[in-house]
Each structure stands twice: as structure tokens, then as C-alpha cells.
Amino acid sequence: MSGNREVITGSDFKRMVAGAYSEFLLEYENINSLKGTGTLPGTHILRTMGAAVMPLADSKDDSIGGLSRRVATAAVFGARGNSGVVLAQMFRGIATGLAGKYDATSSEFGKAFQYGILYSQRVIPEIPEHPFIVVAKAVAKGAYRAVRDEKPISEILEAAINAGKKSMDSYEHNDAGAYIMFCFLNGCLKGLDGNFVSPAVSLSLGLGAGRNMPDPRNDIVRPYCVRLRVKNPVASLDEMKRQMSDLSSFSIVERLSGSIEVHFHTDHVGKAIEQAIGWGPLREVKITNMSESHILPARDAIMPVAALAVAKNNDEAQRLQDAGASILISGSAAESPSIAEIVGAAHSDLASSYVLVASSFDYRLVFKQAKKLLGNRVELVLVNSTEEAIEALKKFSATLSAVENAEIMNKSDE
Secondary structure, three states, rough: OOOOOEEHHHHHHHHHHHHHEEEEEEEHHHHHHOOOOOOOHHHHOOOOOOOHHHHHOOOOOHHHHHHHHHHHHHHHOOOEEEHHHHHHHHHHHHHHOOOOOOOOOHHHHHHHHHHHHHHHHHHHOOOOOOOOHHHHHHHHHHHHHHHOOOOOOOHHHHHHHHHHHHHHHHOOEEEEHHHHHHHHHHHHHHHHHHOOOOHHHHHHHOOOOOOOOOOHHHHHHEEEEEEEEEEEEOHHHHHHHHHHHHHEEEEEEEEOEEEEEEEEEEEOHHHHHHHHHOOOEEEEEEEEEEEOOOOOOOOOOOOOEEEEEEEEOHHHHHHHHHHHEEEEEEOOOOOOOOOHHHHHHHOOEEEEEEEEEEEHHHHHHHHHHHHHHHHEEEEEEOOOOOHHHHHHHOOOOOOOHHHHHHHHOOOOOO
């Protein structure tokens, strides 16, 4: 179809994302039963999708580039489990391909999907013949041919799906990672065509959902870190704290000489800044997208270095704390912590640097992505069980740097 002039709008993109969420809502329990990506990959995918779709509910942006970036930011920050990280990178690649566009042609959108597939592949480079990688390459090739032939976006998605199906046949549809890719593309196609049950209706009717179906409202992320000073404030410290609690998941409001320093995390920067204007003249306003790599030095940290670990219950938390952990995040293999929880803990300024101890293979990619976002402020210790995490934490020393601690803690005693 030479000279195809189809245009994909922001509204089209919203429907595609909603379609993908709806597809995972119906399929996540099936995905949980498959092998290849750890414990409960379907639940991790659904919760990551929940974080991704929530910003669309009240977005005032109609541009496809702006909407895709909002979704990618929320997905990357709200990613849970290894499978969730891979999906989030898919959204990040799509947003890269659509950056700065108000609408997109079929060709531009098809290329953006190819970016998404490429970004998701890069997350698991150490296993080149992993089923997901094999299927992703087939999907990318199918999409490329359709884009080259200037097909409509629906035909591009169909070509990608058909190529993926053919590739999946060799895995008998038993690999979770490969099936996730197929569900994502199929959901996007259904969303584009309007042939899907809206997430809100699915939730209300309980379609395809077990009793423990995740509620996406519990996975809202606030990925923007705002720091500012209020000179000669007219509002009280308590009033500022109250107002910030309504707009943020984390906030610190401290009185300094002649001013007040405010540090908070939000998903509505505009609303928060507008609220802050009423407190007095604003100075040194700094906004950081925490879903992207950033350098944010600690201010007045209590200690030079601290260890962070994940605990599934109070007993495990006490054991990890006794072994040397200063910060504990709730989570387990089945309930992976999100990237937002790890990055948020590092932004608390308890310490200047951190050693992050991951005690399960199921969320290693989450910790690795947190490291990419936080850079040299954190170091990783990757072990396979709580017992190994406790042994590693016993080697932690507050007198050593994060780099020195990680080197010692990663060494086996054998």
C-alpha cells in the first residue's frame, strides 16, 4: 500500500495501552502458570501495566509523544519483577520513537514499536537464545517488513503477531516471556480496533480475575522529585506538610535560616508547584524525572553508607536488620518490590550512598534498573536467598564505602 497516509493520534495510543492492560488482565493467571521468567510473572506484568495506564486517566496532553512518555515514565518507575522490567523497557523504546510528535504516521509508529522491541531485548543480553529474545527478533522482523511496505498500523501489528506466533510454535507456548510479548501486541491491536473490554469494566465484572487480582490504584507511581526553597514563607510548616501529603508519596519539609526547604515526590508537578507558590517566593526549584538516570547528591545525610534489603514479613525484617540492614523494603519473589520503592528509599537521604541487597532472582532486573537510574550512589549485592542475604549483610561495615562493601559482600566464603 504505497503512499499510506494513516495517522495515529494520542487517542489511538490511549486505546492501545488500555487494550494491552485489558489483555493482561484476562491472561495474567495463565502467564503465572508458565515457565521462564520466575515467580508469578503475570502478576508482575499486570501491576507494571497498572502503573503505566494510570497516568492516562487524568492526562491533559493529547500528543502521542507526550502520552507515550508519560506511560513509559510510569512503567519504568512502577516496574515489578523481571518480566515487568522487560515490559517497561518496551514502553520506553516506543516513547523514544514517538518523542516530540503530536500525531504519528503508520510508518513512524511501526518504527517506534521496533524501538520498543530493541529496548526490551537489551535488558536480558546475557542469554542470547532466550525464548523471549528469539520471539522478539521474529516480531521485529515481521514489523520491519510491514513498515517497509507502508502498511497501516493494524497490518503492521498483525504481521508482528503472526511472526511471533510462528516463532512461539517451537516453544509450545510454554514460555512466559514469549507469551507476554504476544499478549502485549495482541492487546494493542485490539485496543486500536476498539475490540476489547475496557479495564474499568473488566475490573467491575471480575473478568478473568482471581480473588487476588491487583488493583491498579495501588500501583500509582510519583516519579518526579521536586526540591525547592521557600524564602520568607507565609504558610506554617505544618500547613505545608499537610498540603504536600495530598500530592506526594514522600515529602520532607525543613526550616532553615530565613527559609524552608521542601523535598517531595509527585506525579503532578504543575499542581504541586502551583500549591507551593502560595507559600511565598520560590527559589532553587529543581525537578528530576526519577525514571531516568540522574545524579542527586544527598543533603545532610545521617550516615555515609547504608544497606538496603527486602523482607517478606516482620520476622525476616528483624533478622535482616540484626544482620546489618538499615533500610527494609517489603517484598518477596511473588510480591516483587517496584523500582519506585527502591529509588524512593535512596532519595530519603538517610545515607550518602547505599548497598542494595537483592535476595531473589525474581527481582534482580529491578535492582539492576535501580542501579542504572541512581548511578554511583548505589552498589549491588545479588544473592539467591534470604540466608545468603543475611550472610552478606554480616560483612557490611559502616566505615567502608559502598564500593568496598559491595566487593566484600559479593565474595563467597567458600
